[in-house]
Amino acid sequence: MFKKMISLLLVLLLLLPAASAMAELKRGSRGQEVKTLQEMLIELGFLNDKADGIFGKKTEAAVKALQKYWGVNTTGRLDDDDLMALYDLYFLATGVMEGDGLDEEELREIYPAYCSWEGKDEWGGVYCFRHQEECQVSGQLMPENAPKKLEELLTGRVCALWERDIFAMYEEWEDSLPEEDRHIAREQRALFETALKEYKPGLEKMLWIEAQGIDLCFDLHGAEAQPLEEEASGA
Numbered sequence: 001m002f003k004k005m006i007s008l009l010l011v012l013l014l015l016l017p018a019a020s021a022m023a024e025l026k027r028g029s030r031g032q033e034v035k036t037l038q039e040m041l042i043e044l045g046f047l048n049d050k051a052d053g054i055f056g057k058k059t060e061a062a063v064k065a066l067q068k069y070w071g072v073n074t075t076g077r078l079d080d081d082d083l084m085a086l087y088d089l090y091f092l093a094t095g096v097m098e099g100d101g102l103d104e105e106e107l108r109e110i111y112p113a114y115c116s117w118e119g120k121d122e123w124g125g126v127y128c129f130r131h132q133e134e135c136q137v138s139g140q141l142m143p144e145n146a147p148k149k150l151e152e153l154l155t156g157r158v159c160a161l162w163e164r165d166i167f168a169m170y171e172e173w174e175d176s177l178p179e180e181d182r183h184i185a186r187e188q189r190a191l192f193e194t195a196l197k198e199y200k201p202g203l204e205k206m207l208w209i210e211a212q213g214i215d216l217c218f219d220l221h222g223a224e225a226q227p228l229e230e231e232a233s234g235a
């Protein structure tokens with residue numbers, strides 16, 4: 001994993017400065033960019049082949065599968081924006097860049113509020129800032145056209161992230177209670193742990209754990225959280 005991360009970061013360093021000048025990748029393209037593209041497509045389950053740096057028939061089919069997954073025209077060609085979107089998907093699915101990326105202010109703009117599904121983004125949901133990473137990763141999953149491998153990667157990461165945060169929230173809850181009430185938080189946590197064991201990895205577990213996390217987050221943080229800023233300033 002560590003080695004992979006290093007090699008990927010090196011590739012990124014090589015690629016990114018040239019990204020704006022980079023031509024689109026299509027059938028017949030060759031070189032390091034194609035190899036990196038193939039490595040990502042293989043890792044995400046779109047391509048079952050070796051990364052040889054030559055954009056042939058199989059790579060083209062894999063790119064079309066990726067485009068189908070995205071719900072865009074299946075041209076079999078990728079421009080710079082497509083490649084950046086693929087990097088995003090790759091990093092979110094593999095967690096390679098965990099903790100990196102956007103700064104806090106940028107994140108707040110995208111995920112401004114609290115755990116709730118009643119707000120307003122393009123899917124009609126408002127995401128919690130604390131839990132934006134989970135939402136970012138699960139937002140990448142379009143189960144219908146996802147290769148098995150990608151679905152496993154994304155659902156696995158979402159579950160791991162929520163698990164980490166849910167346990168942290170139970171701890172936080174317990175600490176916030178007076179000594180004599182702390183057993184309540186511990187009992188709820190035990191119930192969660194028992195239910196968690198019922199689930200095999202996969203989409204169903206992801207949807208369940210996401211609902212658990214959102215409920216808990218909203219119970220704990222809902223009161224302190226403010227609605228979207230525009231609403232708050234209007235009040």
Ligand SMILES: [Zn+2]
Nearest residue numbers: 115128131217
């Ligand atoms: Zn939350």
